[in-house]
Amino acid sequence: MGEQHGCQTCHGDTDAHVADPTMKNVLVYQAKGGSAVDELSAKCLACHDSDTHMAMWKMSKHSRNDISCFNCHTMHATRGAVDQPTKCFTCHRDIKVAVNKQSHHPIIENKIKCSDCHNTHGTATQHMIKDDTVNQLCYQCHAEKRGPFVWEHSPVEENCLICHSPHGSRHAKLLVEKVPNVCQDCHDWSRHPGTPYDANAGFTGSSPSNRFFARSCLNCHGAIHGSANFENHGLRQ
Structure with a gap:
């Protein structure tokens, strides 16, 4: 986004809220903020409208489970404040257990990350993998097995x-x-x-x-x- 954006770009009519704090017409990006999940995501997608974010989001497993953009992304902090696996493990605790087992893909060693295999914004495939089939995805690294x-x-x-x-x-x-x-x-x-x-x-x-x-x-x-x-x-x- 090349243009400058202020508070109202994301939160709505903040002037009216400042004038009367009892008014609840602003968008609050918190799990218990009272704003509808779809409304919050729609506000993000108004700017972040590339096919990468938009194409499969509404039918994705994340969206269907009422996950909004703010569940994974912070609006004010700089990018990279929390590493990706740590954020994913907040919900996917079974995967956190798996990657700490004796034999594992090197996620905890920071050699690969979740988005190397998964598109978190949705795909047409099961488990939101980034290729048409599991095998095609595996062969991107394990080509000698193909x-x-x-x-x-x-x-x-x-x-x-x-x-x-x-x-x-x-x-x-x-x-x-x-x-x-x-x-x-x-x-x-x-x-x-x-x-x-x-x-x-x-x-x-x-x-x-x-x-x-x-x-x-x-x-x-x-x-x-x-x-x-x-x-x-x-x-x-």
Whole structure:
């Protein structure tokens, strides 16, 4: 905004309020200020009218939950007074717990921020992510997992979140479960049985429990995102 703005630009008829403080015709940007949420947001959007702010706001999850601009933005303080994750964690406390787990995206280290993945003003996608699908969003940073591969692992093609938690996990590599449990959610005993133990097989480094219960899936299947060999099902080369 190049032009100068005074109190009345945002608060309305402040002169009348000064003349008679009992008049409640001014906009108050506080949670319990008495002004309607839609009215407050409309006042902000009168100036901040770019497509970034306007296009999806009214149908966004934030707007539908009566979140107004002032819930996240301060009108008088300078930008950056509070870092973005701290502000988001005010409401999203479950995410604050997640990003402090052992395995997490580096949000608390200030290497990425919430808006790298989410558009807080709304999108046409679930969870207000900034790309058309979860996978497309993940591939912006994790391009090496994209392929194309000769052998494709179906869950990888479908949705990264089948195996990974997006914010944090108590398991390595943000996995939703530890290996082999995460593997056995799909590769159960009936569909992917272990190899019967043969004491004479000469397969060193294995044991009956490893081979029957898939405790060492990643020892053999290291290329879990995809492989250049159609027949090897992600086996290490």
